[in-house]
Amino acid sequence: MMVDPLSILNAIISGILIGSVYSLVAMGLSLIWGIMDIINFAQGDYMMLGAFITYWMLVLAGIDPLISVIISFAIIFGVGILTQALVIDRIIDAPFVSQVVSTFAILLIIRYGSETVFGPYTRRVETWYTGITYNIMGIILPLPEIIAFIISILVTLILYIFLNKTYVGIAMQAVSQNRDAAAILGINIKRMYWFAFGIGVGITAIAGTLLSTFYPIYPEMGAFFTFLAFIIVVFGGFGSIFGSYVAGLIIGISETVSALFILPTWKDVIAFLIFVIIILFRPTGLFGVKASS
Amino acid sequence: MMRLKSILVEFRGTKGYLIIGISLVLILLPILFMTLDLPFPANVLFLCLLYSIMAMAWNLLFGYCGQFSLGHSIFFGLGAYTTMIGMLYYNLTPWIGIFVGGFIAALSGLGLGVILFRLRSHWFALASMAIQEMFLLLFIPWTWVGGSAGLQAPIVSPDKALYFAQYAGPYLYIYIALGILAIELIIFYIIVNSKWGYYFQAIREDEDAAKSLGINPFKYKMVAMFFSALFTGIAGGIYVIRFRFIDPFVAFNLITIAVYILVAAIIGGVYSFIGPIVGSFIFMPITEYVRVYIVSRFPRYYGLQVFSIGLVVLIISLIAPEGVMGLLEKRGIVRRRLAIPITLSNKEVVEGG
Numbered sequence: 176m177m178v179d180p181l182s183i184l185n186a187i188i189s190g191i192l193i194g195s196v197y198s199l200v201a202m203g204l205s206l207i208w209g210i211m212d213i214i215n216f217a218q219g220d221y222m223m224l225g226a227f228i229t230y231w232m233l234v235l236a237g238i239d240p241l242i243s244v245i246i247s248f249a250i251i252f253g254v255g256i257l258t259q260a261l262v263i264d265r266i267i268d269a270p271f272v273s274q275v276v277s278t279f280a281i282l283l284i285i286r287y288g289s290e291t292v293f294g295p296y297t298r299r300v301e302t303w304y305t306g307i308t309y310n311i312m313g314i315i316l317p318l319p320e321i322i323a324f325i326i327s328i329l330v331t332l333i334l335y336i337f338l339n340k341t342y343v344g345i346a347m348q349a350v351s352q353n354r355d356a357a358a359i360l361g362i363n364i365k366r367m368y369w370f371a372f373g374i375g376v377g378i379t380a381i382a383g384t385l386l387s388t389f390y391p392i393y394p395e396m397g398a399f400f401t402f403l404a405f406i407i408v409v410f411g412g413f414g415s416i417f418g419s420y421v422a423g424l425i426i427g428i429s430e431t432v433s434a435l436f437i438l439p440t441w442k443d444v445i446a447f448l449i450f451v452i453i454i455l456f457r458p459t460g461l462f463g464v465k466a467s468s
Numbered sequence: 469m470m471r472l473k474s475i476l477v478e479f480r481g482t483k484g485y486l487i488i489g490i491s492l493v494l495i496l497l498p499i500l501f502m503t504l505d506l507p508f509p510a511n512v513l514f515l516c517l518l519y520s521i522m523a524m525a526w527n528l529l530f531g532y533c534g535q536f537s538l539g540h541s542i543f544f545g546l547g548a549y550t551t552m553i554g555m556l557y558y559n560l561t562p563w564i565g566i567f568v569g570g571f572i573a574a575l576s577g578l579g580l581g582v583i584l585f586r587l588r589s590h591w592f593a594l595a596s597m598a599i600q601e602m603f604l605l606l607f608i609p610w611t612w613v614g615g616s617a618g619l620q621a622p623i624v625s626p627d628k629a630l631y632f633a634q635y636a637g638p639y640l641y642i643y644i645a646l647g648i649l650a651i652e653l654i655i656f657y658i659i660v661n662s663k664w665g666y667y668f669q670a671i672r673e674d675e676d677a678a679k680s681l682g683i684n685p686f687k688y689k690m691v692a693m694f695f696s697a698l699f700t701g702i703a704g705g706i707y708v709i710r711f712r713f714i715d716p717f718v719a720f721n722l723i724t725i726a727v728y729i730l731v732a733a734i735i736g737g738v739y740s741f742i743g744p745i746v747g748s749f750i751f752m753p754i755t756e757y758v759r760v761y762i763v764s765r766f767p768r769y770y771g772l773q774v775f776s777i778g779l780v781v782l783i784i785s786l787i788a789p790e791g792v793m794g795l796l797e798k799r800g801i802v803r804r805r806l807a808i809p810i811t812l813s814n815k816e817v818v819e820g821g
Contacts, residue, residue, distance in 0.1 A: 214590045262782065262786065265786055266785070266786070269789070271590060272530075272534075272536060272789075273785050273789050274590075275536055275590055275593055276730075276734060276781060276785040276789075277782060277785045277786065279727075279781070280778045280779070280781040280782035280785060281778070281782065282778070283727070283774055283775065283777060283778025283781070284775055284778035284779055284782065286771075286774075287771035287772070287773075287774035287775040287778065288771065288775045288778075289771070290770070290771030290774075290775075291769055291771035291772045291775055294768055295768075295770070295771070394771070402598060402601075405594060443601075443605055444602050444605045444606060447598040447599070447601055447602045447605075448602065450594075450595075450598050451583070451595050451598055451599060454587060454591050454594070454595060455583065455586060455587070455595075
């Protein structure tokens with residue numbers, strides 16, 4: 176199959192645009208994983224909730240997705256703290272099996288609870304900028320994806336500053352390095368865990384909001400994005416914001432470029448294959464800071 | 469011979485009578501259902517036995533060996549497809565076909581083991597789930613195995629009915645599942661009471677410590693995987709005999725196969741030999757009742773069923789992670805046979821952090 180350079184360039188650009196949204200999902204997963212050593216199987220489903228909050232905000236109250244970024248972060252931040260208080264706090268020291276089973280149960284509850292409430296239908300978010308594209312010398316730039324790209328860069332920067340410059344962020348990192356020492360130094364461990372889980376799923380919800388402006392939303396959409404987030408986290412290394420971001424872009428580009436060459440059915444097969452190969456051969460990731468046990 | 473004798477001694481007294489009693493009830497129930505013409509309870513009993521087979525198989529890998537698989541529908545699907553294809557394309561009787569299917573599932577289990585047993589804990593779970601998704605995506609466009617429409621075995625003439633194991637109603641299939649479950653129980657009982665069983669538990673507790681004692685974790689995980697995949701594959705074959713139909717969404721379904729199995733095992737108790745069977749007999753009747761009488765009437769609310777399963781699993785994993793059998797053991801009603809894992813009450817201490 177012949178593919179001209181322009182369409183490859185277009186694929187790379189659209190890969191970068193969507194990849195930056197992917198990396199937000201992964202950052203949430205990475206944050207929770209790095210700080211609490213909890214593997215959140217339900218990460219993609221919190222993202223789905225964010226997308227649905229955006230949808231209902233628009234349909235019921237006419238609130239633009241750009242404003243719902245904050246609303247869906249706030250709501251899912253609360254949901255995350257609730258999850259942490261009700262479930263994760265109890266299993267934080269449990270054997271890994273209880274942790275996997277519990278977060279998997281959360282996945283079932285969120286995904287199929289939403290399917291019960293919203294129905295198994297596919298919806299689209301229609302805003303004033305839906306479908307607007309700019310064509311600059313053959314390079315196609317869809318406006319919703321550009322907005323999503325810009326916001327995701329902003330969120331990444333804010334998260335970086337939060338983690339490295341604020342008291343809570345630094346305290347959270349201290350907890351992840353040595354919990355007992357952090358407790359002795361007067362850090363409220365439980366509070367930090369609440370923040371970590373809330374922010375971790377909140378960021379993912381922002382990704383859901385951004386994604387909903389150009390991607391169909393349905394209750395089971397989280398499944399694919401959970402896998403994607405795991406791929407990105409593994410690729411980028413644990414607890415590394417920068418690593419997650421770059422890995423997200425790489426995964427996004429590889430997805431859009433490979434779509435030029437292979438059938439859509441095989442695209443997902445290859446994504447899963449890459450996932451398995453990566454976790455087999457590169458368990459610490461490209462920019463890994465610490466190995467997982 | 470001595471060991472066999474010592475195993476048989478265990479079954480003298482109450483335990484032996486209980487087993488004979490339960491077996492008799494299970495053998496007589498289908499006849500009762502048939503005479504009274506009750507297809508729904510017969511169907512439920514069949515599914516209880518089918519999921520007992522799979523949950524037992526899953527738990528050999530998890531409860532004993534500590535490997536949390538989310539990909540057991542791969543083995544179910546391969547067993548089911550092999551049996552079906554044997555019947556349709558090669559005129560192979562399913563009486564042999566289910567064992568061929570089980571064997572192919574077991575071989576693929578070994579193949580997966582070579583790849584996946586390099587991984588530990590959650591990585592194993594995730595990778596097995598990813599590979600199961602790959603199987604689903606590969607079978608959907610594959611026309612030789614019927615593609616997304618699936619394969620349907622035609623109803624044969626009465627003189628061939630025995631050869632293709634086709635009977636009227638759901639009643640006689642129960643005996644097939646019962647027979648396989650009995651074989652599985654005997655084989656697993658011998659395995660877990662042999663040295664292997666203790667090796668498995670050592671690997672579950674601490675793979676590195678087991679290694680330092682001269683146990684090869686990879687080898688024994690492969691052994692557990694072989695038997696686990698074998699019986700899950702046979703269960704897939706039984707499913708095909710009973711329903712004469714298979715498609716990729718039934719075969720490689722994350723929820724109705726992989727998740728149901730682990731939910732049944734967790735409800736019953738994963739650190740108990742018969743826990744998965746107890747769990748299947750609790751879980752399947754409820755979920756079948758909900759499916760047949762509630763969900764089929766309101767298909768829009770399919771999610772509600774899985775939602776409540778999630779809720780039940782969450783509650784169990786939070787308040788009683790040892791399941792029903794674990795609770796009975798705690799109360800002293802049932803004697804504990806299998807070591808409960810040393811719960812790591814503080815990860816930091818263990819990791820030396």
